[in-house]
Amino acid sequence: MWENAEWKTFCEMLPEYAAKGHGEGFMHDTAMLLGALGWSDYDQKVEVVTPYFGSSGTGQINAIFPVSPQTGEAVPGPQASVENGSFVYGKSRL
Numbered sequence: 001m002w003e004n005a006e007w008k009t010f011c012e013m014l015p016e017y018a019a020k021g022h023g024e025g026f027m028h029d030t031a032m033l034l035g036a037l038g039w040s041d042y043d044q045k046v047e048v049v050t051p052y053f054g055s056s057g058t059g060q061i062n063a064i065f066p067v068s069p070q071t072g073e074a075v076p077g078p079q080a081s082v083e084n085g086s087f088v089y090g091k092s093r094l
Helices: 007-020 024-037
Strands: 047-050 062-064
Touching: 007 024
Parallel strands: none
Antiparallel strands: 047 062
């Protein structure tokens, strides 16, 4: 998905994957990176330098993310600490 710039699809599934999958730290590093790059509006293909290596135990890869101008409009607000539509400090859906 990353090598094909399928960011809209990836960002739609990321919250569920983070909650149900086995990503390190609920995929917080990936979410922060994509937020900085423009979230689902990010429009660049990623160059995977070293593919997934299962022996790492974390599923990590090394990749190059080209930076492109973004407005930030697609970056969602917080989700893990939201109850009834508003941010609640110290609360978490996870």
